[in-house]
Amino acid sequence: xxxxxxxxxxxxxxxxxxxxxxxxxxxxxxxxxxxxxxxxxxxxxxxxxxxxxxxxxxxxxxxxxxxxxxxxxxxxxxxxxxxxxxxxxxxxxxxxxxxxxxxxxxxxxxxxxxxxxxxxxxxxxxxxxxxxxxxxxxxxxxxxxx
Numbered sequence: 001x002x003x004x005x006x007x008x009x010x011x012x013x014x015x016x017x018x019x020x021x022x023x024x025x026x027x028x029x030x031x032x033x034x035x036x037x038x039x040x041x042x043x044x045x046x047x048x049x050x051x052x053x054x055x056x057x058x059x060x061x062x063x064x065x066x067x068x069x070x071x072x073x074x075x076x077x078x079x080x081x082x083x084x085x086x087x088x089x090x091x092x093x094x095x096x097x098x099x100x101x102x103x104x105x106x107x108x109x110x111x112x113x114x115x116x117x118x119x120x121x122x123x124x125x126x127x128x129x130x131x132x133x134x135x136x137x138x139x140x141x142x143x144x145x146x
Contacts (some may be wrong), residue, residue: 005137021077027104078108128143
């Protein structure tokens with residue numbers, strides 16, 4: 001599925017609409033967000049969590065790697081936001097209990113820079129690619145996993 005957006009609010013709206021109808025599966029529902037710096041990944045997630053009913057402000061956890069936010073409505077209990085930009089060795093994910101997090105069907109996990117940890121990603125990851133077009137225009141491509 002492809003979306004072409006021109007404004008920040010449109011990027012948030014795509015994220016919000018994606019998150020409003022999610023259903024649990026075996027293991028966490030995992031999304032990988034790919035795109036260059038400033039492509040709109042965090043902006044998209046701000047809308048995504050709004051659709052989940054999370055009230056906290058979402059910023060990219062570039063230096064802390066991971067943030068967890070409780071989900072108070074629906075079938076999921078936690079939203080995890082990983083920013084793997086600074087990950088140098090995939091073994092660093094073990095310290096963050098990544099395996100346990102992605103193994104829990106009550107979790108939604110969004111990972112910026114998933115290519116840095118591809119060895120530990122589940123096979124059914126949903127990939128969201130952000131392409132910077134002219135000016136503030138973006139193309140958002142969603143590839144639902146298996």
